[in-house]
Amino acid sequence: MIRILIFILLFYVNTIFSQNTLVINFEYCKAKEVTSVYDNEYKIVYNDSIITEYKHSDNYNLPDGKYYITYKTYFDWKRTNSFLLFNKVIYNLDFCIDEVNVKPIENHNLAIDLMKNGESLEIIHNYSGCFNSGKEKIVIERINNKFFLNYNTIRRKLTKREIDFIRTYEIELINLDTYEEYKICMAYSQNIIRYGEHQYDYAESCPKWNGFTQLTEKLKLVKLLKEEQE
Numbered sequence: 001m002i003r004i005l006i007f008i009l010l011f012y013v014n015t016i017f018s019q020n021t022l023v024i025n026f027e028y029c030k031a032k033e034v035t036s037v038y039d040n041e042y043k044i045v046y047n048d049s050i051i052t053e054y055k056h057s058d059n060y061n062l063p064d065g066k067y068y069i070t071y072k073t074y075f076d077w078k079r080t081n082s083f084l085l086f087n088k089v090i091y092n093l094d095f096c097i098d099e100v101n102v103k104p105i106e107n108h109n110l111a112i113d114l115m116k117n118g119e120s121l122e123i124i125h126n127y128s129g130c131f132n133s134g135k136e137k138i139v140i141e142r143i144n145n146k147f148f149l150n151y152n153t154i155r156r157k158l159t160k161r162e163i164d165f166i167r168t169y170e171i172e173l174i175n176l177d178t179y180e181e182y183k184i185c186m187a188y189s190q191n192i193i194r195y196g197e198h199q200y201d202y203a204e205s206c207p208k209w210n211g212f213t214q215l216t217e218k219l220k221l222v223k224l225l226k227e228e229q230e
Contacts, residue, residue: 020085022060022093024069029096040097042071048177064198066174073097082175084109086198110170111195112163115142123169124192125212136212138221140166151221165218169211176202176209 022044026037043053044060045068064086070079074097085091089109111121123138139150140158147158158166173191189207193200216222 019088020062020064021090022062022067022085023091024054024058024060025092025094026071026097027094028098030098037097040072040095042069044069066200069093069095071095071097073099075100081171084174084198084200086200087114087196110167111193111198112140112147112166112170114195115140115147117142117145119196122192122194123166123212123215124190124194126190126192127188127207129187136216138215138219149219151216151219152225154221154224162219165215169215172209172211173202174200176204 024042026040026042028035028037039055041053041055043050044062045051046062047065047067062085064084066082066084068080068082070077073095078095080093083091086109091109115121119142121140123140125136127134127136137151141148141150147163149156149158149162170193173193185206187207188203188205189209189212190201190203191209191212
């Protein structure tokens with residue numbers, strides 16, 4: 001009970017100093033003219049804990065963090081994918097409540113999509129195990145509307161397909177279960193996304209998700225390093 005009260009207190013303290021705006025709207029989409037609904041039930045989940053429940057659509061001032069929305073339709077309750085609020089963003093969500101096959105939201109407020117010219121994005125992987133430990137870092141820069149990758153001694157321009165690989169990595173990372181049960185294990189993995197003053201990280205013991213390794217393979221970074229050393 002005390003932990004819950006502390007969580008609620010911290011949430012509202014953060015809200016006072018936050019400028020992120022979340023706008024939620026519900027609509028009848030199958031009608032001849034799209035009609036707004038003002039009394040639909042939904043829940044806002046912040047860092048995997050329900051912070052409040054509403055029965056109307058409105059605008060909310062919310063702190064930085066990971067969110068998802070569950071909401072009622074004619075047929076059942078739906079759940080969005082997770083998304084991040086940070087960087088004083090205004091985030092709009094529109095939901096149809098009279099359709100069965102509703103796709104999850106596609107806009108995840110990703111750093112790779114928010115980057116402006118002159119800005120950079122860091123993707124960091126810290127790991128440890130029985131026989132090794134270390135840290136890897138990928139830095140993405142945007143210069144003249146082009147994206148450049150820096151990894152160890154490698155620096156090169158990214159293709160659109162490779163940018164999609166980074167986008168997929170971000171989406172998977174923020175949708176991992178934050179409160180997975182802790183396991184005693186010698187292996188440890190931590191993935192960090194750092195963009196401006198914002199940072200999001202996910203850590204797990206006995207790691208199952210190997211998103212960073214998959215990303216380096218898709219970007220052919222290990223192969224390029226070997227070619228440089230030969």
